[in-house]
Amino acid sequence: MAATELMRQMLAAAIDSAQPARCVPPHLPQPEDVKGRLVVIGAGKASAAMARAVEDHWHGPLSGLVVTRYGYEVACERIEIVQAAHPVPDAAGLRAAQRVLDTVQGLSADDVVLCLISGGGSALLPLPLPGITLEDKQAVNRALLASGATISEMNTVRRHLSAIKGGRLAAACHPARVITLLLSDVPGDQPLDIASGPTVPDPTTCADALAIVERHGMSLPASVMQVLRSGAGESVKPDDPRLPPLDTRLVATPQQALQAAADVAQAHGYTPHILSDAIEGEARDVGQVLGALALQTATRGMPFQTPCALLSGGETTVTLRGKGRGGRNVECLLSFALATQGQPRIHALMGDTDGVDGVEEIAGAHVGPDTLARAFAAGLHPRQHLDANDGHGFFQALGDSVITGPTRTNVNDFRVILIDAPGDPA
Secondary structure (H helix, E strand, C coil), X not given: CCHHHHHHHHHHHHHHHCCHXXXXXXXXXXXXXXXXXXXXXXXXXXXXXXXXXXXXXXXCCCEEEEEEECCCCCCCCCEEXXXXXXXXXCHHHHHHHHHHHHHCCCCCCCCEEEEEEEXXXXXXXXXXXXXXXXXXXXXXXXXXXXXXXXXXXXXXXXHCCECCCCCHHHHHHCCCEEEEEEECCCCCCCHHHXXXXXXXXXXXXXXXXXXXXXXXXXXXXXXXXXXXXXXXXCCCXXXXXXXXXXXXXXXXXXXXXXXXXXXXXXXXXXXEEEEEEEECXXXXXXXXXXHHHHHHHHHHCCCCCCCEEEEEEECCECECCCCCCXXXXXXXXXXXXXXHCCCCCEEEEEEECCXXXXXXXXXXXXECCCHHHHHHHCCCCHHHHHHCCCHHHHHHHHCCXXXXXXCCCCCCEEXXXXXXXXXXXX
C-alpha cells in the first residue's frame, strides 16, 4: 500500500475510534438512576452526534438542547440541535448559550442533566458576563488565537469572561444531578480545559487570567480588562455550595485515537510508537524537532528501528506574524518538510481530527520525499510560505491537502510519520 493511502487510513481509524455512536452509549446513566426528567444540554463540534447517540440508546422521556458548529448538525427528534460559529463566536452562539442556561432552570433533585461537551464548546457558548459584549468576546477570541498561548491558557482567560463557563452552567443546574460526558480535545484531558469547563469547578482566578494576557502581550477591550482587574469575573470554585452532585466522565481521548491508528500501522508492517498525546508548543518548532527525530531514525536506525510509524497528538500553537491562511497542523508539517529535506524514506501526514485546521475547511496535509522538489518546480517557495503562516496555501497549490469534511468528533491534532526500512519503496 502506498504511504499516503496508509496514512489516510490511520487518520480515518483515529477519527472512527472517537465517533460518538461508538463511545457515548457505554457511559449513559441507567434508567433506574433517573427518578425525574433526563434533560440533555451540550456544546461542541461533536455535540450533535453525541445527542444522536443518546437518542438512539435512551428509550425513556428525553428533552434538551445542544449547540454545534455550522455544518456539524445531526438530525435528532427529541433533542433540539442549533448551530453557531467557530472559532470566532457569533450572535447565534450567544442566543444558544442563553437558551442552554434557560433549559436547566427550575429542575428538581430527582432530575438528571446530561451534559455533552466536546472541543469547540468555548466558542459555541459565548455568553459574556455583564459589561462585556459579543463584539468584545470576538476580539478576545481573535487575540487568543493569534497570541501563541496554549489551549489551557486560552481557556483560563475565557472562563473568567463567561456567564456559562468555569462551572457556572453546573451551578445553574442545582439541585439536579449533573452527568457530563466529555470528548477530550486537550493535552492532558483535564475536564476544566475541555470547552472551558462549563460543568466543572475552576480553581484558577482572575489574577491568573490577567497574568496570561500580560505574558502574551495581548491587547484586549477595556471592558474585558476591567472585569479581570476587578475580580468581577471570578468563576465557580470547587467548594461552591451552588454546585450540585457532579459525575464527570471522559468518553474519548486523543490517546485512544492514536492507539487505533497504531493498530492500523502494525497490521501493515510498521512498528508503531506513540510519542505523546499531549505535544504543545509553536507548531513550526514542533515540526522541526519531529523532523530531526525522523532523520535520526531513517539514517541511523535510532532511537527506533525501521520500518516504523511515529504517532503524536496534542495541540500546537501558531503565533501569527504573516498574512497567510494559518493552520497549526499544516504549519507544523511545512516546517517538518523543510527539516527532512526530501529524505527518500520519510512520509508524514498531519491534521486535525475535527476536519478543520485553523479556520479552513481542510483537515491538514501530507508530505513525501518529492514534496519540496515539486514545490520548487511549481515556483513555490516553502520558506516564504512558512514565514507567512501560509501552510494551507502551499499544500493546496500542490494538491496535497487532506479534506475529510465534518467529522462530527474532535480529539485534537493527529500526526503520523512513516519511515520505511532501507530498500523499501518510497
